[in-house]
Amino acid sequence: MVSCRDRDPHPVLHEYHQSGDLIVGGIASQAFIVVSPTTFTEPPIAVPDDLVYEVKLSSFGFVVIAKNYQHILALGFAIKEINENPQLLPNITFGFHISDSYFSAKWTYRTTMQLISTLERLVPNYICDQNNMVSVIGGLDSPISLHVATILDIFKIPQLIYGPAPVMNDKTPGLPFYQMAPKEALQYAGILSLLLHFNWTWIGVFTMDDDNGEKFVQTVAPLFLESGICLAFVEKIPVITFVTEIEDMVQGGEERFDRVMASKANVFVTYGDSYSMVFVIWFPLLSRNPNMTEKLKGKVWIMTAQMDFTSFVFQTDWDMQIIHGSLSFTIHSNDLPGFKLFVQSRNPSSTTGDGFITDFWQQAFLCTFPNTVVGKVDGVICTGLEKLENLPGSLFEMSMTGHSYNIYNAVHTVAHALHVMSSLRFPHRALVDGGELKFHSQQWWQLHRFLQSVSFNNSAGDLVSFDQNGAIVAGFDIINWIISPNGSFHRVKVGKINPQAPKNQMFSIDDIAITWQSWFNQVRPVSVCNDYCYPGSSKKVKEGEPFCCYDCIPCPEGKISKHEDTNDCYKCPDEYYPDKNRNSCIPRDISFLSYEESLGICLACCALSFSLITALVLRTFMKNHNTPIVKANNRNLSYTLLISLLLCFLCALLFIGRPQKLTCLLRQTAFGIIFSVAVSCVLAKTITVVLAFMATKPGSRMRKWVGKGLANVIILSCSLIQASICTVWLATSPPFPDVDIHSVAEEIIVECNEGSITMFYCVLGYMGFLASVSFMIAFLSRKLPDSFNEAKFITFSMLVFCSVWLSFVPTYLSAKGKYIAAVETFSILASSAGLLGCIFLPKCYIIVFRSELNRKEQLIRIKS
Incomplete structure (x- = not known):
């Protein structure tokens, strides 16, 4: 039969126990056990039972992560606060039992079994003495937490994890644990927001070579790709189990270093366990080229919350400048009243039952306690009076870290849940023994119900509560790590992720507060595959x-x-x-032929000047209406032509100024009808000259056609045809104001849309037809005898008229914007001026300057 008091052949090497009515278990992660692999090439050495423990201690090499000792102090400080608080669980004392997991699955299982057994002897499923283990706090890394949860699930003991949640799979559904760290998904979203904020689209990723690292890559890679961020490389940090694997890690690290430095990525996202930082610090040593090591300082490291700025004691004098300017997501924490004093009071001589402090003290201060070695002591002897505040920050911090803050909140969460549980009247909740409240250990499964609904403010004022999935409702801080040349460091909070803020305000960061590596000269680092494409x-x-x-x-x-x-x-x-x-x-400029620009002013002045000249010619003709030169070739026809020319000049003004609905309707129609009248008058004049000559022949029948009637018929019929075309145009598809945004890139052209381009060309075509007929008849009759060379003048005027409008067509088609209106205005003025000048100016010259030629005798003399 096995006795509970028998010596355990496999004792836990580091543990810390404080008795109490209720016990909170703790899974610490402080030391690595460095061993060589067993080769089984030699038979095992028989060791007497009384020397087993000493042999085991001497065969292990412990490498302590000194900073993690603060986790143990945080748990002890929380227990101390609870026991000193008369409002929380009165008449009940809290104790704790902390054991080290050694970052190993084997030792984690061993430690967990020890916590749920008696203190003196490991007897699974058998309790020799009462063991009021109400919950277990741990572990730090997710693999450790998973191993602990696997055991505690059997006994339904609550587990509060102060690190990230373990990777769940089909074989481990529904493990009962509560997550004191914020959700990983929130951290992933924060990393993405940080990368997008600085426009870092080409990044490298470092992860541990385990399931958690694989899950991280599988989760964030699609998330990053959707947001335009690519992974330049994914490098895995090896997990070392034996001493002999360190050499392999160094050899593989040289190749890894070369691959990383060959990349254009200047930002490295590092996802790892709590101790991964010791490998990051090791990274520069993998290169034998000092220039490459210096170039490594031009990289920005982004650390996830699980990682902390930790190092082994032999790394404290290493160059850690590659970490300077790095950004880290950390679990939100606050300074707790009294915690620094509690830490400062710790030393080996004032502490009882603490199995962690001796190895921590020796490795942190590089000294040895005489009672821990046999024989002569080499090196510095520990006095126990060394000051923790003198240790470098990579080994130990006096201010509370995020993981320690989680442990503190976890212990208080258990206490508040128990307090609520003890306040309710359950049938079997407690027994009264000597006036004190005592709990049955078989009832701890009921504690889950109260843990799920716990909500309280801790001594720092932060609210502690869980969501429906058992994860704490909290956010992350973004820390900028500043490394001084002497190796000391401090944290600067530059941002945060607040899950309770609106979605567009969850992520916030202060760019100005960030200190970058000196390599960047305080300019924001750039991490892209190639240079940016500039605007344009x-x-x-x-x-x-x-x-x-x-x-x-x-x-x-x-x-x-x-x-x-x-x-x-x-x-x-x-x-x-x-x-x-x-x-x-x-x-764009609004473009139209304006009265305010030079071109518009010139055309308007020309139109008004020609109108004035036409009016003066008309006045001259009317004043001398009884003179032979005016009476010759139908005096009224000349008046009609002059009036139509006057209107033609004035019609040109419709093409100047901003197009309006009325001006668009009148532009082409008025121009077409008035010009048709003018050309019809010219045609009538030409036909009149021909008929007058033919009527002078003896026996000619043309005399009856000579007179005002024929001229009026020609003018009216020709003008009515054009008026009919214009009426159909206005009735079917009239012109209207429009804008053209395509012809000229720099301008918005305000113009008159012709409505039906076919009708527009019909108007021009008909006018061209009349002009062609007039020109041909005038050309054929140019040599007919006439007193004032009327046929020649008409021929020349129609030549000018036709030339203007023949050149108008290609010019009009090639012009853009306001120059289309300018071309048409110029053509109207030029053709009208041609008619006025060629037909009437010679006659005005005779009337005004050569009045002796404007006599009937002169006319008879010339004819004879």
Whole structure:
């Protein structure tokens, strides 16, 4: 029969116990056990039972992560606060039992079994003495937590994890644990927001070579790709089990270093366990090229919350400047009143039952206690009076870290849940023994119900509560690590992730507060596959490479890009046009033939001047209406032609100024009808000259056609045809004000849309037909005898008229914007001026300056 008092052949090497009515278990992660692998090439050595423990201690090499000793102190400090608080669980004392997991699955299982057994002897499923273990706090890394949960699930003992939640799979559903660290998904979203904030699109990733690292990559890679961030490489940090594997890690690390430094990525996202930082510090030593080591200082490390700035004691004098300027997501924490004094009071001589402090003290202060070694002591002897505050920050911190803060909150969470549980009247909740409240150990499964609904404010004022999935409702702080040349460091809070804030305000960061590596000269670091595409260009993905690697091509004509690295160029709004660099939109000018510009003023002045001249010619003719030169060739026909020319000049003014609905309706129709009247008058004049000559022949029958009637018929019939065309035009598809945004890039052209372009060319065509007929008849009759060379003048005037309008067509078709109206206005003025000058100016010259020729005798003399 096995006795509970028998010596355990496999004792836990580091543990800390404090008795109490209720016990809180703790799974610490402070020391690595460094061993060589067993080869089984030699038979085992028989060791007497009384020397087993001493042999085991001497055969192990312990490497302590000194900073993690604060986790043990945080648990002890929380227990001390609870026991001193008369409002929380009165008449009940809390104790604790802390054991080390040694970052090993084997030792974690061993430690967990020890916690739920008696203190003196490991007897699974058998309790020799009463063991009021109400819950277990731990562990630090998710694999450790999973191993603990596997055991505690059998006994339904609550587990509060102060590190990240373990990776769950189909074989481990529904393990009862409560997560004191914020959710991993929140941290992933924070990393993504940080990368997007600084526009880091080409990054490297370091992860531990385990299930957690694989899960991290599988989770964030699609998330990053959706947001335009590519992974330049994924390097896995090896998990070392034996001393002999360190050499293999160093040899493989040289190749890993070369691959990393060959990448263009300047930002490294590192996801690892609590001790991963010791390998990051090791990284520069893997290169034998000092220049490459210096170049490594030009990288930005982004650490996840599980990692802490820790190092082994032999690394304290290493160059840690590669970490300077790094950004780290840390679990939110606050300074707790009295915690620093509690830490400062700790030393080996004032502490009883603490199995961790001796090895911690010796390795942290590089000294030896005489009673821990046999024989002569070499090196510095520990006095126990060394000051913890003198240790470098990578070994130990006096201010509370995020993991210690989680442990503190976890212990208080258990206490508050027990307090609520003890306050309710359950049938079997307690027994009264000597006036004190005592709990049955068989009832701890009921504690889950109260843990799920716990909510309280801790001594720092932070609210502690869980969501429906058993995860604490909390966020992350973003810390900038500042490493001094002497190796000391301090943390600067530069941002945070608050899950309770609105979605667009969850992530916040102060760029100005960040201190970057001196390599960057305080300029924001850049981490892209290639240089940014500047505004005015767009990205073109390189074939066969990730989409983060691309070429830059200029924006095509008519498009712009305002920002760096745009995927495509876009058109400006209709009211704007691209500048010459194609990186901004400039407001378009409103363009039309205006009275305020030089061209419009010149054309308007010409129109008014010709109108005045025409009016003066008309006045001259009317004043001398009885003179032979006026009476010759139908005096009224001349008046009609002069009036129509006057209207033609004035009609040109309709093409100047901003187009309106009325002016658009009148422009072409008035121009077409008035010009048709003018050309009809010319045609009538030409036909009159021909008929007058033919009527002078003896026996000619043409005399009856000579007179006002024929001229009026010609004018009216020809004008009515044009008027009919214009009426149909206005009735079916009239002109209207419109804007043209396509012809000229820099302008919005305000114009008159002709409505039906077919009707417009019909008007021009009919007018051209009349002009052609007049020109041909005048040309054929140019040599007919006439007193004042009327046929010649008409021929020359129609030649000018036709030349103007023949050149008008190609010029009109090739013109753009306001110059279309200018071309038509000029053609109207030029052709009208041609008719006025060629037909009437010679006659005015005779009337005004050669009045002796304007006599009937002169006319008879010339005819004879």
